[in-house]
Amino acid sequence: MTTKTRRPALKEIVLPPTLTVKHLADLMKVSPIDVIKHLMRNGVMAAINQVIDFDLAATVTPAFGLRAKSAESSTGSVTEALEKSEKVDDGNLTARSPVVTILGHVDHGKTTLLDTIRNSRITEGEVGGITQHIGAYQVNFKGQKVTFLDTPGHEAFTAIRARGARVTDIAVLVVAADDGVMPQTIEAIDHAKAANLPIVVAINKIDKPEAKSDVVKRQLTDHGLLMEEWGGDVIGVPVSAKNRTGIDDLLENILVVAEVAELKADAQRQASGVVIEAELDRNRGPMATVLVQNGSLKLGNSIVAGSARGRVRAMFNDLRRRVKEAGPSVPVQVLGFSSLPQAGDRFYVTSNDKTARAAVAENLQKSENEKGLSRVLTLEGVMTRITAGEAKELSLILKADAQGSLEAVKSSLERLDSPSARLSILHAGAGGVNESDVLLASASNAIILAFNVGVEPSAEQAAEREAVEIRSYDIIYQVIEDVEKALKGILEPRYRDVVHARATVRAVFGAGKTGRVAGVIVNDGRLTRGVAARVVRNGHTLHDASISSLRRFKEDVNEVNAGFECGVGIQGFEDFQEGDVIEAHRRERSPA
Ligand code: GDP
Secondary structure (H helix, E strand, C coil): CCCCCCCCCCEEEEECCEEEHHHHHHHHCCCHHHHHHHHHHCCCCCCCCCEEEHHHHHHHHHHHCEEEEEHHHHHCCHHHHHHHHHHCCCCCCEECCCEEEEEECCCCCHHHHHHHHHHHHHCCCCCCCCCCCCCEEEEEECCEEEEEECCCCHHHHHHHHHCCCCCCCEEEEEEECCCCCCHHHHHHHHHHHHCCCCEEEEEECCCCCCCCHHHHHHHHHHCCCCEHHHCCCEEEEECECCCCECHHHHHHHHHHHHHHHCCEECCCCECEEEEEEEEEECCCEEEEEEEEEECEEECCCEEEECCEEEEEEEEECCCCCEECEECCCCEEEEEEECCCCCCCCEEEEECCHHHHHHHHHHHHHHHHHHHCCCCCECHHHHHHHHHCCCCCEEEEEEEECCHHHHHHHHHHHHHCCCCCCEEEEEEEEECCECHHHHHHHHHHCCEEEEECCCECHHHHHHHHHHCECEEEECCHHHHHHHHHHHHHCCCCCCEEEEEEEEEEEEEEEECHHHCEEEEEEEEEEEEECCCEEEEEECCEEEEEEEEEEEEECCEECCEEECCCEEEEEECCECCCCCCCEEEEEEEEECCC
C-alpha cells in the first residue's frame, strides 16, 4: 500500500547573502543549538558566531518548515548589475597604460623617486604646468603614458586592496643600495606577491660611494626575486632619485613589463574605477580623486561610490587643468559628490540619478546589515570551508620573536602536506604583529599566527575592525599541530577557562559524615552545587573537582549569591585553610 503525504507548503523566509548561525536562528525563531545540530548532520561543523552563506543556510531552513529566499534576488541588486555590466566585453578593448605603485623600506627614497619622475616628465610639453598632489599622476614617456600612485608604501596600497579593490598593475620596489634589503622591503615584496603583481626593482642611491648594487641583488634572490641577468625574470634598474639618473631606464622597463601584462580597457563605455583619495575642500565641498579603470568619465555623468553619489560638475587633472573627459588609467579629481566617498570604494557611472540613488541606498543597507555580523575569518572557519570543498588554500602570515624561531616554524609548516588544501605563507617576519600584517591578512583572507610575540595596539584595533584572527602561541609544536589539524579538517574549537564565581574561605568546619567543609563568603558571581570548582592557595591550584555540598544555616541549598556566607564541600578535598579561594569555573568556547 502506498501512502501519500501532503506536505504543507513551506513558509518563506528572506535571508541575506551571508549571516551568522545565531542570526539565522534568530530569524527562524529557533535555538542556535538546533541550527548547529542540523548543520552537523549535513557534515558542517559551525560555531554559533560563524558566518555561513545563503546556500548553506537554505539547506537548514526546510527542517524548520521554512523556505529560504535570497534578499538580493528579491530586489534585484543595482550594484551587482553595475558590477556585472563592467565585466562585459563589447569587443572594444584597447591597450591602456599601466598603473604603478612604489613600495619599499622607509628612507630608501620612495618619495624622492616619485617627485623626480613627476618633475622630469610631467612638464615636458606642458611648460608652466604646476603639479598638484591629487593622489596619483601620469607621465609621458616616448609617446606612452604611465600612471603612478602618489601614496608610497605598502600600507596605503594594501588598505585599498583590503577594501576589495585592485588598483595597481606593477609594483616598483625601491631598495637603497647603501642599506640593502630591510624588514619593510621584505614586507613590500610579500604584499606585492600576495596581490600577484609583477615587480620592477629600482636600486636607488647608486650615487653614494658605499652603494653596493650586487649585494642588493643577492639579498633579493634570498627573498625569491631572481634578477634577469642571473637567469630570473625580475628587472633591477640602478637609479639615483636624487641625481635623476636611471629614470628613463626605469620607465622603459616599466613599459616592457606592462606590455607583457597586456593591459586592456574599453574607453567607449560608461566609466568605472576606484576612489584613491577623498577630502572635504572648505570652498568646493567633497573632492575625490578617482582612477578610471574602464570606460571614460565625462562631465555631467551620474556617479556612485559606496555610500556617496553625485554628478560630475568639474574634473581636474594632476596639473590642475580642467578636463572634460578621463579615460582608462587616468586619475582625475572629481567635483560634484554630495558626500565623501572612501578611499578604496569602487565607483560607477550610472545611466541616471535614480540608479545612482538606488545603488547608494543598497550600499548603505549592506553596510548596515554587515554591522552586527561577525565576519571574522578564523582558522576554524577556513577549515570548515576546506572540509566542505569550498576553499583550496590556507593563507597564513607568520610573526615570531627571532629569525631563528621564524625559520623553524616556517620550515615545519612548509613540510605539512594535505591533499585537500594548499598552505600559503604570504609573509613571515620577525617582530610583533603590526597594522601592515593585519591589512595584508584582511586583503588576502589570511590568518595571522604570532609565535612568542605581542600584538601592537594599532594592530589589535585593526584586527578588530578588519575582522582578522590573530592566534598567539608560545610552543612551536602547537602552531604546527593546529595548522596540520586545520588542513586535515580536525581542528578542535578553542576553549578557555572562565571563572564565574569566587569565594574566600573564612573558617573550616569538621562536618561529620560529609568530612571537612569550608565556611566561605561569596565574593562575586554565584556558587552552584555540582559545578566545577578548584581550591586556590597563594595563586596555586591545590585541587580541581566540583562542589559536592552547599549549605546555608544547616540547610542544603542549590546556589548562593555574591555577598552571602555559606558552607562549601569540594569533592575529594578536605584540607581547607583560611584565606583559600574557591573558584567555580567552566570551559567556554573562545570567541572567534
Ligand atoms: P622614503 O621614506 O622611502 O619616501 O624616502 P625619501 O624619498 O624620503 O628619502 C629618504 C632620504 O634619502 C632623503 O634624505 C633623500 O634625500 C635621500 N635620497 C633619496 N634618494 C636618494 C638618492 O638617489 N641618492 C642619495 N644620495 N640620497 C637619496
